[in-house]
Amino acid sequence: MKHSHSLSMLFISGTMMLAACNPPSAAHDREVIRIGHLPITHAAPLYFTKEYEDELLPGYELELVRFSSWVELMDALNTGRIDGASVLFELGMKAKERGIDISAVALGHREGNxxxxxxxxxxxxxxxxxxxxxxxxxxxxxxxxxxxxxxxxxxxxxxxxxxxxxxxxxxxxxxxxxxxxxxxxxxxxxxxxxxxxxxxxxxxxFCPNNCLCCALVLRDDFMEASPELADQFIQGYLEAGQIADAGDAEALEVHKNYLTVDEDALDLSLGWIEYGDLEIREDEYSFLQERLVDMGLSDDPPDYDDFILTDYFDEEEES
Incomplete structure (x- = not known):
């Protein structure tokens, strides 16, 4: 998949920081991106990105960092111990509201709640x-x-x-x-x-056009320091979502590599979830903002343009 624009152009000024902020893998001499997740089907595009790493991330390496709780994951994300995460959308919004420089680049899934x-x-x-x-x-x-x-x-x-x-x-x-x-x-x-x-x-x-549940978020300092890796990773992640959405026997085996769960439960679960459309649309996001304020869970949720990186979906619409 070829795009006319990339994070390489957006963040070219940060390339000099690359070696210090994201050292190559000692084992493979490849630049590494570290992404946090919990072992849930909602993080599946990450699993498929890793499984098809050689095709989707040529020259780079994805390290998946597994956490047992959202609290632990958010602490690692907020302090920069990981470069990004598949995270509850609302937790990402709250982190942004509190001044953590992160951006949401895609959904993790649709439906499945x-x-x-x-x-x-x-x-x-x-x-x-x-x-x-x-x-x-x-x-x-x-x-x-x-x-x-x-x-x-x-x-x-x-x-x-x-x-x-x-x-x-x-x-x-x-x-x-x-x-x-x-x-x-x-x-x-x-x-x-x-x-x-x-x-x-x-x-x-209950939710028009789906309740936004999980999102892939990346730290802004990582994207600025490693623009080419960030660009390749996001493109690969979106392609991985298409592979995951196939729902065939091969896709099921990938899920089983990352989730310890009875196959009957996994089959039922995957029947409820979609991975093919991971775009974060503004009307859906606005609904989420309103509900968080109405429930007293957020005083000033970040604006769509301040939090959502739309470049990759804008390019797809133009192509």
């Missing part, structure tokens, strides 16, 4: 007074909870919202510690295939 509930829960109104788990207050999952309750005529405070690590949620539902959870995949599908719960709703029932 199921609201899973215990078998005794038939509707959102049944959740009144019950405990519902989300992975983080600053997440599309928390926004989905609020949207679902509002449409059921309930206040947000009518349930007990708790933050919980995604891998714990299916067990917590099975043990009646929670009545429902909203989370990234494959943990929603896992609750279904284990028969601890059922899908109460899917995200596309």
């Amino acid at each position: 199921a609201i899973v509930a215990g078998h005794d829960i038939d509707s959102a109104s049944d959740l009144e007074g019950e405990t519902v788990a989300v992975p983080h207050t600053l997440s599309a999952h928390n926004l989905l909870l609020d949207e679902m309750l509002r449409r059921a005529g309930l206040d947000y405070d009518s349930v007990n919202m708790v933050e919980m690590p995604p891998p714990e949620m299916p067990a917590a539902l099975a043990e009646d510690r929670i009545s429902s959870y909203i989370v990234a995949e494959p943990f929603g599908a896992l609750g279904v295939t284990l028969d601890t719960g059922h899908v109460l709703h899917q995200s596309n029932e």
Whole structure:
């Protein structure tokens, strides 16, 4: 895929910083980009970029850095210990609001945010007074909870919202510690295939054009110091999304290389997710801004033009 513009042109002044900020790999003598992620299907374009590294990142190396929590990942991103991350969109927005110089360059996926509930829960109104788990207050999952309750005529405070690590949620539902959870995949599908719960709703029932959930963000100082690598990585990431979206047996095997989950759950999970369209559109972003302000989760969310790098999608539209 050839583009008429690139980050090489945008950040050419930073090339002299390259060796100091991003040393070559000792093993392969290749320049390395370090990207953080949690082991979820929503980070799949990263997995496919790594699997097809020789074709998508010729001359460079992608190092995937796995984290067990969003807190740990954001600390590494904010302090510059990694060059970028697949992260909850809302956490990235909050980091930008607090002065961290990062930019969102693409989505991680579309759809794939199921609201899973215990078998005794038939509707959102049944959740009144019950405990519902989300992975983080600053997440599309928390926004989905609020949207679902509002449409059921309930206040947000009518349930007990708790933050919980995604891998714990299916067990917590099975043990009646929670009545429902909203989370990234494959943990929603896992609750279904284990028969601890059922899908109460899917995200596309509540959000126009999808609730933006996860995004690929890169540190601005990395892009300025390593423009050619950043350019190649973003192009490769978008191509990897197309490969992931094929959903064939080969794609399934790539997921299994990075996710330790039952194959039935993985199959179900991937049926809910799309990777082919990773553009961050302004109308979708504006909806997210409004909801974060309405819920009191953000006072001054970053403007679209200040946070979203649109160059690659603009080029595709022009070509």
